[in-house]
Amino acid sequence: MTTTVxxxxxxxxxxxxxxxxxxxxxxxxxxxxxxxxEAITLAAHLHPDVVLCDLRLGAGIDGIQxxxxxxxxxxxxxxLILTTFDRDAEILGAIxxxxxxxxxxxVAPDVIVEGIHRAAGGDMFLAPDLAGRVLQGMRNPLxxxxxxxxxVLRLMSTGAANKDIARNLFVTEATVKSHIAHIFTKxxxxxxxxxxxxxxxxxxx
Amino acid sequence: MTTTVxxxxxxxxxxxxxxxxxxxxxxxxxxxxxxxxEAITLAAHLHPDVVLCDLRLGAGIDGIQxxxxxxxxxxxxxxLILTTFDRDAEILGAIxxxxxxxxxxxVAPDVIVEGIHRAAGGDMFLAPDLAGRVLQGMRNPLxxxxxxxxxVLRLMSTGAANKDIARNLFVTEATVKSHIAHIFTKxxxxxxxxxxxxxxxxxxx
DNA sequence: CTGCATCTCAACCTTTTGGATGATGCCGAC
DNA sequence: GTCGGCATCATCCAAAAGGTTGAGATGCAG
Numbered sequence: 001m002t003t004t005v006x007x008x009x010x011x012x013x014x015x016x017x018x019x020x021x022x023x024x025x026x027x028x029x030x031x032x033x034x035x036x037x038e039a040i041t042l043a044a045h046l047h048p049d050v051v052l053c054d055l056r057l058g059a060g061i062d063g064i065q066x067x068x069x070x071x072x073x074x075x076x077x078x079x080l081i082l083t084t085f086d087r088d089a090e091i092l093g094a095i096x097x098x099x100x101x102x103x104x105x106x107v108a109p110d111v112i113v114e115g116i117h118r119a120a121g122g123d124m125f126l127a128p129d130l131a132g133r134v135l136q137g138m139r140n141p142l143x144x145x146x147x148x149x150x151x152v153l154r155l156m157s158t159g160a161a162n163k164d165i166a167r168n169l170f171v172t173e174a175t176v177k178s179h180i181a182h183i184f185t186k187x188x189x190x191x192x193x194x195x196x197x198x199x200x201x202x203x204x205x
Numbered sequence: 206m207t208t209t210v211x212x213x214x215x216x217x218x219x220x221x222x223x224x225x226x227x228x229x230x231x232x233x234x235x236x237x238x239x240x241x242x243e244a245i246t247l248a249a250h251l252h253p254d255v256v257l258c259d260l261r262l263g264a265g266i267d268g269i270q271x272x273x274x275x276x277x278x279x280x281x282x283x284x285l286i287l288t289t290f291d292r293d294a295e296i297l298g299a300i301x302x303x304x305x306x307x308x309x310x311x312v313a314p315d316v317i318v319e320g321i322h323r324a325a326g327g328d329m330f331l332a333p334d335l336a337g338r339v340l341q342g343m344r345n346p347l348x349x350x351x352x353x354x355x356x357v358l359r360l361m362s363t364g365a366a367n368k369d370i371a372r373n374l375f376v377t378e379a380t381v382k383s384h385i386a387h388i389f390t391k392x393x394x395x396x397x398x399x400x401x402x403x404x405x406x407x408x409x410x
Numbered sequence: 411c412t413g414c415a416t417c418t419c420a421a422c423c424t425t426t427t428g429g430a431t432g433a434t435g436c437c438g439a440c
Numbered sequence: 441g442t443c444g445g446c447a448t449c450a451t452c453c454a455a456a457a458g459g460t461t462g463a464g465a466t467g468c469a470g
Contacts (some may be wrong), residue, residue, distance in 0.1 A: 008457060010311055011289075012226070012309050012311075012313060012314055013222040013223055013226055013310060013317075014218060014219060014222055014310075015222070016221075016222040016225045016226045016314070017219050017220070017221040017222020017225065018218055018220040018222070018302060019225075020221045020222065020224075020225045021217070021218055021221045031411085033427090047387050058311065062260060084216075084289075105216050105218060105219075106215055106216050108217060108261065109217055109218065109221070112218075126417095131398075133232070146444080146446065146447085147444090148447065156398065157402065158209065158398075158399070158402050159394070159396060159398040159399030159400070159401065159402040159403070160398070161398075161426075162426075162427075163397060163426090171447085171448070171449085172448080172449060172450090173449095174448080174449045174450055174451090175447070175448050176446075177427080177428075178447080178449075178450095179447085179448095180427085180428080181428070181429070181430090182446095184428080184429095188427075188430090189364070191364060191428080191456085192398055192427080192428095193361065193362070193363075193364040193365070193366075193397055193401060194364030195364070196227060196364065196398060196401065197362065197363050197364035200363070261437060299470080304455080351415085351416065351417085352416095353416075353417065354416095366456075366457090367456075367457070368456090376417085376418070376419085377418080377420085378419095379418080379419045379420055379421090380417070380418050380419060382457080382458075382459095383417080383418075383419075383420095384417085384418095385457085386458075386459070386460090387416095389458080389459095395458070395459090396426085396458080397457080397458095
């Protein structure tokens with residue numbers, strides 16, 4: 001029995017590659033989308049068994065939002081994330097959004113095929129080298145930053161000084177320092193550069 | 206007349222996609238390599254007209270080093286960089302290393318084909334949206350950091366404090382501060398976070 | 411030989427950052 | 441209605457970072 005697949009990637013070349021590699025007797029590519037929005041429309045019409053989705057989709061909604069929207073369809077396709085990046089927050093985010101699996105783009109084609117079948121069958125499928133990291137990440141979850149704190153963290157990561165951040169958010173420097181103190185405690189660091197580094201490593205920003 | 210091409214990319218899927226998209230009556234893909242080392246060996250034997258090369262090649266040498274090595278061959282193939290990233294320092298670096306062009310992976314397939322023919326003909330070929338940036342970058346060249354300064358900058362960007370950097374490099378904190386002061390003047394910034402941000406944006410690190 | 415760049419270090423001073431503690435007002439959950 | 445989380449602000453203090461100046465050692469290129 002063949003599994004129907006919808007490809008979602010903003011790079012035409014990658015879509016062609018996936019189509020060439022996947023379209024076999026057990027997998028049938030029934031559509032391609034370049035954006036998340038397009039993917040949702042197409043999935044609603046084509047009812048693929050599996051959607052193979054990149055996380056980075058250029059402009060527009062990202063892969064995680066796309067995943068959530070796809071999973072809200074009826075019938076909902078299984079969503080398999082295929083991406084170049086392996087940042088913790090994104091993997092966890094994708095899984096929270098209902099993804100059935102997460103693969104890195106440097107895997108061999110047959111691993112992707114296997115993942116597609118597993119996902120179609122209702123299984124979870126994580127690239128082996130990611131599985132451990134994900135469990136680790138679930139045991140040591142990144143502390144939840146509030147929206148405001150994230151905003152401050154993002155400004156901080158552009159090199160803004162407390163004064164700049166304060167001006168930008170229309171608050172006093174004291175407030176900024178208060179937010180930053182909270183961020184540091186939650187992240188377990190004691191300097192802005194470490195916070196920035198950690199946030200970038202884990203995909204927090 | 207058909208142009209012969211060697212593909213270099215660490216992702217099997219992308220190689221398949223490129224092959225599917227490029228292999229036409231005017232372009233003939235005569236080989237694929239997953240690493241820079243492999244690319245150099247293959248190019249030396251196959252004598253392709255053009256090498257289409259990703260910048261990020263996983264482990265091993267990167268695209269810029271590969272380009273330099275390829276251009277040292279006799280006969281030297283034209284090297285066309287095809288990558289996802291558009292960081293200034295890398296574009297300039299690739300061109301310095303002798304690349305005939307620089308394309309972003311999200312372009313349409315026929316642009317790639319056009320680029321290949323132009324490169325084979327000895328032309329330079331830059332994605333239109335990059336051309337302006339490159340000229341800009343040549344007019345405002347990033348100041349040259351010394352090796353030591355780069356080393357300090359890299360450590361700084363991991364969140365290391367001056368003390369940590371000093372320990373790591375076996376020098377005193379005074380020396381580190383001296384290097385950092387130089388880095389700041391050269392980059393035109395006045396805080397480590399701004400330096401880090403700038404360095405990351407321009408691909409300096 | 412003599413600049414020139416680089417790396418190294420030091421002392422001095424100012425500004426920024428970070429830590430501790432606490433207060434206020436708001437809102438939503440129980 | 442009260443409790444807890446959040447955002448706001450404040451003060452005080454200590455540590456880190458940044459700016460300035462200068463200086464010794466090295467090594468290379470003209």
